[in-house]
Amino acid sequence: MATIALAGPDRIDELRPLWLELHHHHASVSRVQPFVDDETSWTVRRRSYVETLEHGGFALVAEDDGLVGYAMVRIHHGPDDSWALAERYGEVWTVLVAERARGRGIGSALLDAVDAELARRGIHDLVIGVMEGNDGARRLYERRGLVPGWVQLYRVGASRAQAASSAATTATPASAADSEDAPAARPTAAGPTRKPA
Numbered sequence: 117m118a119t120i121a122l123a124g125p126d127r128i129d130e131l132r133p134l135w136l137e138l139h140h141h142h143a144s145v146s147r148v149q150p151f152v153d154d155e156t157s158w159t160v161r162r163r164s165y166v167e168t169l170e171h172g173g174f175a176l177v178a179e180d181d182g183l184v185g186y187a188m189v190r191i192h193h194g195p196d197d198s199w200a201l202a203e204r205y206g207e208v209w210t211v212l213v214a215e216r217a218r219g220r221g222i223g224s225a226l227l228d229a230v231d232a233e234l235a236r237r238g239i240h241d242l243v244i245g246v247m248e249g250n251d252g253a254r255r256l257y258e259r260r261g262l263v264p265g266w267v268q269l270y271r272v273g274a275s276r277a278q279a280a281s282s283a284a285t286t287a288t289p290a291s292a293a294d295s296e297d298a299p300a301a302r303p304t305a306a307g308p309t310r311k312p313a
Contacts (some may be wrong), residue, residue, distance in 0.1 A: 118180035118222050120229045125169050127177060131186055132158050138212045145249030148270045161210075168209055176229050184217035186210070187226045191239065199265065205241035206234045211253075223256055 136154050139161075143151040151157070168190050169175065178185035188210040194203045208230060213222045234242065244262055246254045 118178040118184055118217070118220070118225060120176055120178045120225055122233070123175045123177045123186070125166060127175065128162060128165050128169075130177075130183055131165070131175075131188075132162070134183065134186060134212055134214055135161050135210070137215060138210070141215075142247045142250065146247055147249065148272055150273050164209065173209070174233055176226060176233070178213070178217075178222050178226055180217065180222075183214075185213035185222050185226055187230050189230055189234070191237070192243075201241045201243075202239070204237075204239050205243060206230070206239050208242065208244040211244070223253075224260075227256075227260060 135158060139151070139154065139157045143149075152160075165175070165188055168188055171191070173188065173190045175189070176187045177183060187208060190207040190209050192201075192205050192207055194201050194205060196205075208227075211223065211226055211230070213226070231242075234240065242262065243265075244257055246257060
């Protein structure tokens with residue numbers, strides 16, 4: 117059985133191989149492509165871990181004959197601009213279990229330890245993100261009572277060029293609608309036309 121304990125900043129560099137395993141898994145399941153290279157991924161993620169710990173977050177490591185998983189948790193100070201989250205709430209920034217150790221309850225044990233540490237700090241509200249396509253992780257979170265609340269969409273790399281090309285080929289030619297003398301936009305069945313803020 118894995119043992120789970122709090123870990124300090126001195127252990128961050130030990131997390132690199134597990135992070136890269138998750139990075140590769142994400143690249144294999146995500147529809148959003150391309151992914152950054154390993155060095156860029158770890159450099160950016162490592163910086164976020166240092167910042168998380170410097171700003172009151174915490175890390176938990178799971179060990180069973182070596183490191184087999186970890187959780188990195190950020191603490192946010194509310195209120196949130198949409199949901200009635202408490203003045204302080206947790207965000208699981210990363211939680212992962214090495215592929216060789218999956219199916220042994222380590223992910224659930226890590227999340228139990230996250231909940232316990234948050235409760236010890238008087239924090240009960242929790243946010244966690246999940247990569248689209250990482251269905252096993254999403255099922256685990258939903259079994260624990262978390263529900264989807266936000267979807268983030270991306271346009272990256274070649275997608276940008278394709279979108280620009282598509283927009284250019286479908287653009288309406290200059291017409292009276294482009295003239296200052298054209299009548300104002302009219303409301304549609306979907307509601308009034310709005311100018312960007």
